[in-house]
């Protein structure tokens with residue numbers, strides 16, 4: 122079953138068209154990797170899935186993004202609730218200037234949840250799901266900035282998980298991390314897909330091949346091809362995909 126359906130979706134920054142009538146079905150509980158050369162529209166596409174682009178002046182869209190059948194750009198969809206359902210983790214870890222505990226509890230606090238027992242429970246579960254609990258359980262009151270970059274990124278993932286999203290968007294989540302931290306994030310993605318739908322932008326083709334079930338290749342705002350990752354990386358249907366993955370351009 123698909124979690125997200127994208128139908129003839131175009132996006133514009135003013136007059137500049139960044140996405141050209143993209144259509145795809147994003148299945149539930151799988152990892153979808155978005156690949157393509159710089160400027161092809163990967164980030165624009167990712168940020169369109171939880172309306173992060175609403176903050177960009179003169180940004181506009183055409184077509185539809187359906188989350189469980191509901192158009193996320195319809196007036197009935199509240200962007201704050203949408204972003205709770207479709208969480209996002211950015212390229213550079215961006216913890217808040219708060220304790221480890223309060224970073225994870227943040228989303229619940231803004232929902233008005235105050236009960237200590239509930240907060241503690243959710244913080245522990247989220248940190249466990251983000252594979253960080255064992256490293257931080259004895260110092261939850263320390264500043265988030267006392268953590269390493271890789272730990273901070275897992276903290277940001279825990280923060281996203283705490284509000285129980287359905288979809289997690291990852292924008293090059295490991296590009297600022299060392300190889301060991303990167304491997305941990307990749308392992309974590311494999312664990313998370315049991316429960317969540319994951320969409321990841323990556324410049325690292327080996328990473329896309331390792332972590333994703335399906336891969337989509339973008340070029341100049343156009344979706345060239347989408348398919349099972351092993352097929353895209355071995356026998357793509359389109360010569361433009363082949364040129365890119367074999368390093369002939371991009």
Ligand SMILES: Nc1ncnc2c1ncn2[C@@H]1O[C@H](COP(=O)(O)OP(=O)(O)OP(=O)(O)O)[C@@H](O)[C@H]1O
Nearest residue numbers: 134137139157158159160161162163164165166177
């Ligand atoms: N805030 C913005 N204002 C105007 N144009 C933008 C903005 N953000 C992106 N663009 C343009 O939209 C197009 C797609 O950019 P986007 O960032 O989505 O590409 P990308 O594939 O994620 O690139 P990269 O791999 O370099 O991050 C580019 O032509 C870019 O210049």
